[in-house]
Amino acid sequence: MAGGPTGTYGGRSAQERRAERRERFLRAALDQFGDRPGYRAASVTALCEAAGLSTRQFYEEFRNLEDVLAQLHLVVNDWTEQAVLAALGDSAGLAFEARIRAVLRAYVAAATDDPRRLRIAFVEIIGVSAALERQRLVRRSRWVELILAEARAAAERGEAAERDYRIAATAFIGAVNGLLHDWTAGQFEASMEQVVDELVALLLGVVRPPA
Incomplete structure (x- = not known):
């Protein structure tokens, strides 16, 4: 530069x-x-x-333009991450289900608030270069680590099963991103609360101990 x-x-x-x-x-x-x-x-x-x-x-x-896209991708992720961290702080002390509902609602709202941000994060970044793919996976891993931290804390309180959640957390993040992309693209009709309800149910099914 x-x-x-x-x-x-x-x-x-x-x-x-x-x-x-x-x-x-x-x-x-x-x-x-x-x-x-x-x-x-x-x-x-x-x-x-x-x-x-x-x-x-x-x-x-x-x-070059790829440098701009890389920086913009980080900025878009930061906006969403800040909203989620704020929700984590506001929901401290709540039961696990209420906490993840608040956090997922914050994520969905921030990620879909501006369609341009959603396209940068989920569409335009894909397949550009090996460097941008590494960046995308690094930022995605931060979301996985956040879920792992919450699952471990819930397990210590007896609200989740004691196990390694890394594969499940990675699969969940992929499901969230795919769902939000299809929802905002008009593939199905739903309110934000319906989308959040489905995501909460999906995550609870992953982490709750079997009855």
Whole structure:
């Protein structure tokens, strides 16, 4: 990545100006990649035009469009993760079922609130490159670890069976992502509460000790 100008201009430091430019590029990319034309049909020229910035400024911040998509994917995941962590904090002390319901509702709401974010996370990132696939799996593993931590805590309280949940947690995350993608694509009609109910029932079926 090329270096930009240094010093203060208009009351803002060079670092602040670069951060603002980067944010403008990412906002434009959310529109271009997350809606039309989509990442694979996008161009640096069109992205710069949408951001109101020059190609020179683009290459001061990013190496290429894949670099933009990688950064945007992390930002989209961070938005959802922050919502889930807030729900975890708010539901501390609740029984396991109430806690996972609150957390899953927060995840579903954050993930589907903006269709552009959903497309970045579940569609545009797929099959771009080996590097982006590694990034996708790393971020996905964070969700798996969150489920494992909650399952272990529930097991210690006697609310879940004592076992290794890694395979089940991985399968559950895949099911959640597939369900949300199909739901928002109009493959079936359901309210958010119905979607959350199904996910809660699915997760409880995985972790609850057999009767």
